[in-house]
Amino acid sequence: MFSTSSRIALIAAIAMPGAALAQAGDNQVEEIVVTAQRREQNLQDVPVTVSAVTGQSLERAGITDTRQLTQMLPALVFSRANSSFQPYIRGVGTRNANVGDESNVSVYIDGVYQPIMSSLGFDLMNVQRVEVLRGPQGTLFGRNSTGGLINVITTDPTEELSGKILLRGGNFGEFSVQGYAASRIVDGLRGEISYSRSGDKGFIKDLVRGGHAGDRDSELIRGKLLLEPTDNFRAALTASFVDITDGSSVNNQPLNGNTIARTFTPTPLYGAKPWESALERTLVVSSRQKALDFQARFKLDGFNVETTTAYQK
Numbered sequence: 001m002f003s004t005s006s007r008i009a010l011i012a013a014i015a016m017p018g019a020a021l022a023q024a025g026d027n028q029v030e031e032i033v034v035t036a037q038r039r040e041q042n043l044q045d046v047p048v049t050v051s052a053v054t055g056q057s058l059e060r061a062g063i064t065d066t067r068q069l070t071q072m073l074p075a076l077v078f079s080r081a082n083s084s085f086q087p088y089i090r091g092v093g094t095r096n097a098n099v100g101d102e103s104n105v106s107v108y109i110d111g112v113y114q115p116i117m118s119s120l121g122f123d124l125m126n127v128q129r130v131e132v133l134r135g136p137q138g139t140l141f142g143r144n145s146t147g148g149l150i151n152v153i154t155t156d157p158t159e160e161l162s163g164k165i166l167l168r169g170g171n172f173g174e175f176s177v178q179g180y181a182a183s184r185i186v187d188g189l190r191g192e193i194s195y196s197r198s199g200d201k202g203f204i205k206d207l208v209r210g211g212h213a214g215d216r217d218s219e220l221i222r223g224k225l226l227l228e229p230t231d232n233f234r235a236a237l238t239a240s241f242v243d244i245t246d247g248s249s250v251n252n253q254p255l256n257g258n259t260i261a262r263t264f265t266p267t268p269l270y271g272a273k274p275w276e277s278a279l280e281r282t283l284v285v286s287s288r289q290k291a292l293d294f295q296a297r298f299k300l301d302g303f304n305v306e307t308t309t310a311y312q313k
Helices: 055-061 066-071
Strands: 007-015 050-054 076-081 084-089 105-109 127-134 148-154 162-170 175-186 189-200 204-206 216-230 233-246 285-300 303-312
Touching: 050 055, 055 127, 066 076, 066 084, 066 148, 084 105
Parallel strands: 105 148
Antiparallel strands: 007 162, 050 127, 076 084, 127 148, 162 175, 175 189, 189 216, 216 233, 233 285, 285 303
16 A cells, blocks of 8 residues: 555654764765664674664655565565564564464564564654664574564654654545654653554455445554763663554455355355455454563673663553
């Protein structure tokens, strides 16, 4: 749908935060800092096969969720079976879609592992960058990284009051609303709140009830508190809520009309053409996730002490 959908976008900025990346001139290469080796490094200095794209580039390309990353990141494919999102890197992934299965390509948000496959198709809201590492990466990232991993890094709250609103619209009732606001709360403590909602009215022709089936609705709320009283200490507390309702993946039709229904007399109604569905009941997949994570880093002479604690339901 996304390849044929026409869109109109409107962006309103409250204030622009300080530039984190240098402007790329005629003789200057834009510096991208990645954490491919569990520490911040310049992308050009990392001896790992990694692709990285900044949040600004994603915004300019109109990419709003993880499934659309395939448009910008080479060797990455995001397929789906019912409620399970299945990322592949260089053809390595899994077709499993049962309850309890985990992907062979790890997905991280700010260094926190996302184990549930139904939660991998989330909106990319207020993202600083996305890193894709070709696998295997089990040495640094442990299990389920045979194919590699996708690391989504969100932005940090800014010192000054800043914010942005992004509106998009397209055919089939497609819409997207994204916004965030960030500011300093007290000295050494900053906060940020983000909200995103997107969806459409479905693009699969419903032969039973008329109109279209397979409507989608996705909502994301995220809040972050960042404590940096000194240059040597940093602590971040992040809470998020994701609610996804999607009927596009379960409103199926037989491939090339290959169904036993063709042998019945009279012939029952079925979806004979692509993007047609003749289901007796409207099917939908629903996923809801609540997450809370705490990360702290204390810099010492020659090494850092870091901790990550996360809770997901």
